[in-house]
Amino acid sequence: MSTATPKVGFVSLGCPKATVDSERILTQLRMEGYEIVPTYQDADVVVVNTCGFIDSAKAESLDAIGEALAENGKVIVTGCMGVAEDSIRDVHPSVLAVTGPQQYEQVVNAVHEVIPPKTEHNPLIDLVPPQGIKLTPRHYAYLKISEGCNHTCSFCIIPSMRGKLVSRPVGDVLSEAERLVKAGVKELLVISQDTSAYGVDLKYKLDFWNGQPVKTRMLELCEALSSMGVWVRLHYVYPYPNVDDVIPLMAAGKLLPYLDIPFQHASPKVLKSMKRPAFEDKTLARIKKWREICPELTIRSTFIVGFPGETEEDFQYLLDWLTEAQLDRVGCFQYSPVEGAPANDLGLEVVPDDVKQDRWERFMAHQQAISSARLQAKIGLEMDVLIDEVDSEGAVARSWADAPEIDGSVFIDSPNVKPGDKVRVRIVDADEYDMWGELV
Numbered sequence: 369m370s371t372a373t374p375k376v377g378f379v380s381l382g383c384p385k386a387t388v389d390s391e392r393i394l395t396q397l398r399m400e401g402y403e404i405v406p407t408y409q410d411a412d413v414v415v416v417n418t419c420g421f422i423d424s425a426k427a428e429s430l431d432a433i434g435e436a437l438a439e440n441g442k443v444i445v446t447g448c449m450g451v452a453e454d455s456i457r458d459v460h461p462s463v464l465a466v467t468g469p470q471q472y473e474q475v476v477n478a479v480h481e482v483i484p485p486k487t488e489h490n491p492l493i494d495l496v497p498p499q500g501i502k503l504t505p506r507h508y509a510y511l512k513i514s515e516g517c518n519h520t521c522s523f524c525i526i527p528s529m530r531g532k533l534v535s536r537p538v539g540d541v542l543s544e545a546e547r548l549v550k551a552g553v554k555e556l557l558v559i560s561q562d563t564s565a566y567g568v569d570l571k572y573k574l575d576f577w578n579g580q581p582v583k584t585r586m587l588e589l590c591e592a593l594s595s596m597g598v599w600v601r602l603h604y605v606y607p608y609p610n611v612d613d614v615i616p617l618m619a620a621g622k623l624l625p626y627l628d629i630p631f632q633h634a635s636p637k638v639l640k641s642m643k644r645p646a647f648e649d650k651t652l653a654r655i656k657k658w659r660e661i662c663p664e665l666t667i668r669s670t671f672i673v674g675f676p677g678e679t680e681e682d683f684q685y686l687l688d689w690l691t692e693a694q695l696d697r698v699g700c701f702q703y704s705p706v707e708g709a710p711a712n713d714l715g716l717e718v719v720p721d722d723v724k725q726d727r728w729e730r731f732m733a734h735q736q737a738i739s740s741a742r743l744q745a746k747i748g749l750e751m752d753v754l755i756d757e758v759d760s761e762g763a764v765a766r767s768w769a770d771a772p773e774i775d776g777s778v779f780i781d782s783p784n785v786k787p788g789d790k791v792r793v794r795i796v797d798a799d800e801y802d803m804w805g806e807l808v
Contacts, residue, residue, distance in 0.1 A: 377411030382419030420449030507788030634689035674724030677716030
């Protein structure tokens, strides 16, 4: 029997939900005595966690698999693209195994097949931190509360990849959050496909955490997380009526006053074609009400332009809506047809690529002016920021209004801080996306 430690290389692509999947697989492999190595050359096998959301992500995934095969030769594929095994094997027939998202056990079993774990490994004394292996900096972590989604949006194939909504028991989620906080995490980013629907599938079942009864529901989850003394940020929140319940927690300083809501469009006609849930004309009135209760509220969102059937009138409606909504952070995608998505069969007129491009540019310019003005209004204010990285130039931090990797930064001309520090700054300047601050 070989006494050499088995070594695994890992490539993680895609969204934060995929990152959580990667962390779980890595934690399990480390528990079993595998070493995770940073180069293809040192690895006995390479795992590629793919993304299959849109065509460009699929292409990136296939490229990553090809590179791993060329550099190493032994490759196991997992993740969202894994549900379409044929499309992977058509391009890369020599991959050793293909599994879908959340199939942690199958991935680990596939690694066992290629390179068995050392039998004398003792997980009780091996040095895996109790919170597992994290792919994020140690001061923030993603907290996945559910898998899958009950919606049937016409542009999306996620339910066919990740299945229907399956909520994690609230006691498990809170215990994980507690372990993360004890390990030094200062910010928890709550993620799922649909955070507002948390617990619907379990009929908001009562569970227990530290001996206390807690309902498996977004409001009760947020209340419990808010007792942990760290920043709690909500992502992928659909604006169902129950979102109104968490705004007072934000106003009271218990949750970060931040909502990530994927609106996708504003035109009622386009939203209907998209089959979006819980989106109707009252959204603007609700945003106004939320801001009355919690004036600091930051709203980030994503939109799609060029959806089949979108007219110039629909697009203009969207721009006017943005002016009215005054969202803080916005991303925009040009619609791209995804294989297997119902939108392909709606029989609607396809928007030409040059029109899509034109609308995307106009959208970005329009929103940039709004974002810029909202950031300019923060000059002179004092706020708490979390330091993400430090170099000789100074520190890169984030305010409560900025999620990591997708929103802006706050730059501080002070190298005398370290990642994970929470400091108070006065904002002295801003552009369209970022702010500059000085320590108070």
